[in-house]
Amino acid sequence: MTPVSRREFVTVLAAAGGGLLLGYRVEGAQRLMSPATTAATNFTPNAFIRIPPEGRVTLVMPQAEMGQGVYTALPMLLAEELEIAPEQIQLEHAPPDNKLYANRFFGEQMTGASSSVRAFYEPLRRAGATARTMLVAAAAASWKVDPASCRAHKGVVTHTPTRRTLTYGALATRAAALRVPDTITLKAPKDFTLIGTPAKRLDSPSKVNGTAKYGIDVRLPGMLIATVAASPVLGGTVADVDDQKAKTVPGVRQIVRLDDAVAVVADHMWAAKQGLAALAIRWDAGPNATVSTADIVQGLAKASETPGVTARKDGDPESAFAGAAKKVEAIYEAPFLAHAAMEPMNCTVHVRKDTCEVWTGSQVLSRARAVAAEVTGFPLEKVVVHNHYLGGGFGRRLEVDYVAQAVRIAKQVDAPVKVVWTREEDVQHDVYRPYYYDRLAAGLDQRGTPVAWTHRIVGPAIIARYLPGAFKDGKDIDAIDGAVQLLYDIPAIQVEHVRHERHPQQLCRGELHRRARRRVVAGPGGVPAGSAGQIATGAGRAGPRGEGRRMGEANATWTRARRFPSLQ
Amino acid sequence: MVTLKINGKSQQIDVPSDMPVLWVLRDVLGMTGTKFGCGMALCGACTVQLDGQAIRSCVTPVSAAAGKAITTIEAIGATAVGRKVQEAWIALDVPQCGYCQSGQIMSASALLARHARPTDADIDAAMSGNICRCGTYGRVRAAIKQAARSASTSGKGAKS
Numbered sequence: 270m271t272p273v274s275r276r277e278f279v280t281v282l283a284a285a286g287g288g289l290l291l292g293y294r295v296e297g298a299q300r301l302m303s304p305a306t307t308a309a310t311n312f313t314p315n316a317f318i319r320i321p322p323e324g325r326v327t328l329v330m331p332q333a334e335m336g337q338g339v340y341t342a343l344p345m346l347l348a349e350e351l352e353i354a355p356e357q358i359q360l361e362h363a364p365p366d367n368k369l370y371a372n373r374f375f376g377e378q379m380t381g382a383s384s385s386v387r388a389f390y391e392p393l394r395r396a397g398a399t400a401r402t403m404l405v406a407a408a409a410a411s412w413k414v415d416p417a418s419c420r421a422h423k424g425v426v427t428h429t430p431t432r433r434t435l436t437y438g439a440l441a442t443r444a445a446a447l448r449v450p451d452t453i454t455l456k457a458p459k460d461f462t463l464i465g466t467p468a469k470r471l472d473s474p475s476k477v478n479g480t481a482k483y484g485i486d487v488r489l490p491g492m493l494i495a496t497v498a499a500s501p502v503l504g505g506t507v508a509d510v511d512d513q514k515a516k517t518v519p520g521v522r523q524i525v526r527l528d529d530a531v532a533v534v535a536d537h538m539w540a541a542k543q544g545l546a547a548l549a550i551r552w553d554a555g556p557n558a559t560v561s562t563a564d565i566v567q568g569l570a571k572a573s574e575t576p577g578v579t580a581r582k583d584g585d586p587e588s589a590f591a592g593a594a595k596k597v598e599a600i601y602e603a604p605f606l607a608h609a610a611m612e613p614m615n616c617t618v619h620v621r622k623d624t625c626e627v628w629t630g631s632q633v634l635s636r637a638r639a640v641a642a643e644v645t646g647f648p649l650e651k652v653v654v655h656n657h658y659l660g661g662g663f664g665r666r667l668e669v670d671y672v673a674q675a676v677r678i679a680k681q682v683d684a685p686v687k688v689v690w691t692r693e694e695d696v697q698h699d700v701y702r703p704y705y706y707d708r709l710a711a712g713l714d715q716r717g718t719p720v721a722w723t724h725r726i727v728g729p730a731i732i733a734r735y736l737p738g739a740f741k742d743g744k745d746i747d748a749i750d751g752a753v754q755l756l757y758d759i760p761a762i763q764v765e766h767v768r769h770e771r772h773p774q775q776l777c778r779g780e781l782h783r784r785a786r787r788r789v790v791a792g793p794g795g796v797p798a799g800s801a802g803q804i805a806t807g808a809g810r811a812g813p814r815g816e817g818r819r820m821g822e823a824n825a826t827w828t829r830a831r832r833f834p835s836l837q
Numbered sequence: 838m839v840t841l842k843i844n845g846k847s848q849q850i851d852v853p854s855d856m857p858v859l860w861v862l863r864d865v866l867g868m869t870g871t872k873f874g875c876g877m878a879l880c881g882a883c884t885v886q887l888d889g890q891a892i893r894s895c896v897t898p899v900s901a902a903a904g905k906a907i908t909t910i911e912a913i914g915a916t917a918v919g920r921k922v923q924e925a926w927i928a929l930d931v932p933q934c935g936y937c938q939s940g941q942i943m944s945a946s947a948l949l950a951r952h953a954r955p956t957d958a959d960i961d962a963a964m965s966g967n968i969c970r971c972g973t974y975g976r977v978r979a980a981i982k983q984a985a986r987s988a989s990t991s992g993k994g995a996k997s
Contacts (some may be wrong), residue, residue, distance in 0.1 A: 276947030334933075334934075334973045335934050335936070336933030336935065337933070338933070429927070469927070469930060470930045470932070472925065472932070472935065473930055473931070474927055474933055475935075476932035476935030476938050477922075477923040477926045477927060477931075477932065477938060477942060478870070478910060478911070478913075478914055478923060479868075479869070479870015479871070479909070479910035479911045479939050480870065481935055482869070483872075483936060485869075485872075485873065486869035488867055488869070494864055518855075519853060536864075537856075537864035537865060538860050538863070538864055538873070539852075539853075539856045539857060539859050539860040539864070542876070609970060610934075610936075610970060611872075611874055611880070611882060611934065611936040611937050611968075611969070611970045612872070612874075612936045613873065613874070613933075652911045658934070658935065659934060660934050660935070660936030661936060661970050661971065662934075663936045663970070689873070691876060692875040692876055692879075692880075693873065
């Protein structure tokens with residue numbers, strides 16, 4: 270079972286634009302399906318399900334599969350209520366559409382923060398139940414019997430008293446003519462046959478025989494391959510390029526110069542790589558030419574001496590420290606980190622006269638579409654984006670810098686062009702997780718039990734840039750999440766975030782470093798979970814190693830429900 | 838012009854002799870199951886077999902592969918060992934993002950063709966060049982052992 274690329278379907282969806290506001294209503298669904306797609310007989314009760322008269326049922330996946338298993342979990346939610354077996358379905362990547370496919374935690378089509386099942390648990394079950402209700406109604410109508418006397422199971426509706434059956438495919442045309450019911454009944458959890466059961470991953474077969482398609486595997490007629498070198502210093506520009514030698518490399522077709530990068534377009538990646546190596550590029554490093562990691566750390570250290578926004582305060586830490594038998598202090602630094610997904614950044618783009626088509630792997634498909642529209646100047650509805658399996662996301666593919674760059678390159682190329690970053694480029698131009706500087710202190714009583722805890726996190730506010738709507742009261746949930754959810758039950762706790770964005774020499778684009786979320790399950794606040802144990806065990810408590818941590822775990826209070834407090 | 842024997846089929850390909858096998862497979866022949874990860878033989882994503890040996894196709898020029906049998910992920914299931922490995926991979930749900938798994942399977946199949954019952958040390962030695970960013974190493978090891986058991990069981994069955 271492999272997600273199929275149904276370009277017609279995607280194009281129709283994309284072209285339908287505002288019409289998709291009605292996507293949940295069958296009238297809208299029917300209108301958007303043009304005769305060219307033979308949709309007249311397809312049953313499309315909502316944006317997630319398409320049942321053709323013949324062949325497999327197609328389930329449309331609103332979240333990106335990057336290894337976390339959503340292409341198994343989300344189909345289970347749909348199939349549970351639709352009453353269909355996993356082997357009867359095929360999957361399709363959703364096209365970009367925030368109205369139809371938004372993750373409710375973010376208000377847009379975004380895959381991240383381990384939220385897919387929580388966000389889609391009920392919506393997908395409702396989608397499945399709606400379709401099942403309509404298929405049963407269609408069957409009952411054709412037999413002129415009470416729908417309550419019919420049962421759906423594994424893609425077949427049975428009239429229980431007479432054992433007559435009709436397949437979903439046979440019912441598709443009739444069901445498509447019905448109104449979407451106002452009320453539906455979801456299955457009771459005790460009746461679940463898929464949810465809660467161990468399931469085999471639906472994507473495994475295609476991932477063991479080479480047929481799974483990632484963005485980098487896209488191939489189009491007449492497609493060229495490009496690789497690129499961006500300014501090694503962020504904010505730098507191309508001062509001069511000598512491409513004479515590169516142009517002599519067999520297979521090199523074109524050198525594309527952008528203000529901050531140079532790309533070599535060729536028949537294949539080998540020629541493109543050789544061409545890139547043969548370029549002599551002189552860079553103007555720009556305002557950040559002399560910035561070093563040491564400068565940045567120094568700035569963070571200085572900022573750590575000032576108070577920040579209080580993210581959590583329990584009890585009275587000040588007096589708790591005053592009454593403590595011992596105070597232990599520590600500074601933890603989390604370095605810049607590249608996401609280093611196994612599949613290097615890549616994006617394929619075909620810019621035509623007045624349309625733009627993009628093939629890539631993205632955790633934020635609507636942002637990919639929006640940035641392509643911005644770069645080309647085309648209206649949104651003239652941009653089509655196709656998603657693929659992601660060869661790792663880790664938050665790197667929450668950014669669309671590589672899409673924007675590929676579109677800028679493709680604007681100058683008279684053919685579809687696949688832009689593939691070398692591994693060196695991928696690491697150098699990753700959108701790094703920021704450097705964080707954490708100042709922690711614990712007050713211990715006579716027995717070595719922590720009675721006071723302060724944690725000051727110093728670093729940028731990624732959310733302020735990335736999801737400004739979720740940046741409230743100066744609190745960056747991405748920076749503080751793990752720290753406020755301290756696993757240890759300490760009576761006096763204070764967590765602060767000192768937002769430190771700027772370096773004195775910072776002049777470009779309002780940001781010195783591009784910064785991104787990175788897959789760190791407890792965020793930078795992963796530090797305290799470990800450090801609490803270390804401080805209590807190693808530094809503070811005179812006892813066997815590990816004892817302090819056990820003490821802490823015994824009192825630990827899990828507070829996972831508080832995740833995304835400001836997003837829900 | 839170079840003659841390559843890929844998955845049992847000989848073909849004449851007009852590419853520079855120093856062009857790595859990886860790009861011939863992916864960009865010239867459209868066989869995209871073999872993955873590009875680093876281009877420097879550091880990650881193993883591009884692993885194919887050359888006369889049964891696991892090699893990194895990203896640093897193997899076609900001139901070094903001429904006249905030898907290249908086997909890729911697209912055809913490894915046609916071998917008895919490769920099929921067992923794929924079955925074990927599916928049974929244990931080894932892949933996550935899956936991007937490294939073509940390379941993992943090509944290395945594992947080469948190992949099992951050589952050592953029917955590899956020890957942990959054999960597995961470490963054969964697989965250490967294949968990195969996985971999702972961290973599927975535990976299941977990779979378990980699946981290699983399962984494939985080895987399965988191959989030996991079916992071998993006995995065939996004799997009786």
